Amino acid sequence: MSVNSERVFDDVNLDRPKYHPSTELVYLESTAGEGQEADTLGVRDPYHSSSVPLYQTATFKQPSADGTGEFDYTRSGNPTRSAVETHLAKIMKAERAFVVTTGMTALDVILRLVPNGGQIIAGDDLYGGSNRLLTYLTKLGHVEVENVDTTNVEAVRSKLDPVKTRLVLLETPTNPLIKIADIRAVSDLVHEKCPNAVVVVDNTMMSPYLQNCLDLGADIEYHSGTKYLSGHHDMMAGVIGVRSLDLADRIFFVINATGSGLSPFESWLLLRGLKTLAIRIERQQATAQRIAEFLENQTDIKRVLYPGLPSHPQHQIHISQASGPGGVLSFETGDIATSERIVEATKLYGISVSFGCINSLISMPCRMSHASIPAEVRKARALPEDVVRLCVGIEDPDDLINDLKSALIAAGVKVKA
């Protein structure tokens, strides 16, 4: 990565994945050219350390007064940050990937692609913080936002304007109602009708291990790296993967101009977390599937939302575009007080926002992660107040089911074995 803030990315033909995704996650490649000293993900290290070195520095000394070193200032570039970006680009099958301070920063950087007055089409069920940022930009008069049910391709079509539409934002599965959008169908439609628009997918819930949005036709895929990618809830990060060099240049410009790049230490932690992504998510989703089936079997549970259940309305679309259902599910009890009692009676599930952590978590989105969406908007968008979200961790599956069973019983819900 160069120090130049105006830089144009070269088409260097980044290595494409050669192995199965779980191998690629732990396989850190050398990007050294012929005759160059071997490296790991572009970081040359005379000591051949097994883990990528941490360049905890703000500045880099230059070889001469013309400042032609590869790096000059960590806001513009840092070898540890470049290493995780190179690794992520391979995993996301992206032309380039970038890491920034949080998932919200990733969305903020991406939204700066939209010119003043541009129209954004976004889902009617999306993370509360994303909704807050879009609402803020709308109130300032910078953009127009149309919220539609993105599970319905015709609803998206009805809002597209060939001139005004500049960005279509999908979450799939959505947070917290686990609704699925057809990434291929929406991308094809938007590219056909609105040549100036980019299709952006918040892929946080799936991670690139389960779903590759760029392969499915999206232009940009982003993540809250705070969740599955890092996996331990001990850091925050955002990740952006793009399909073209033009988008890479535009995104890099904003990151450098605003100083939103991820710090060296956080980059190092993110790279470490990525190596265990496959093993964590496989365990989390196997247990989540069992929990979803257990809950669906309970007559007193009103509705279970999980794409691994054949009863999920978009189950077929989900399995056509993702290789697994993931570790997050939501359910409704039909009664806010009952939901509250369940949340408070669990012992193994921490009452906490966020997901993708090795520990299991439980929350009431309307009170927590989505509290920033005004109650009347939640109502208009049919976000039920009693909904409970479960984020399944890597604990023993039987312990997790037994703990939930006990919590249901303690909350007064009849439980079948």
Ligand SMILES: Cc1ncc(COP(=O)(O)O)c(C=O)c1O
């Ligand atoms: C789906 C989704 N996208 C984006 C974000 C924002 O990520 P961060 O908290 O890292 O800013 C979150 C949660 O915060 C989320 O749930």
Ligand SMILES: N[C@@H](CCSC[C@H](N)C(=O)O)C(=O)O
């Ligand atoms: N107080 C925070 C809430 C963060 S929610 C984090 C996560 N995306 C989730 O869905 O649980 C805020 O106001 O942003």
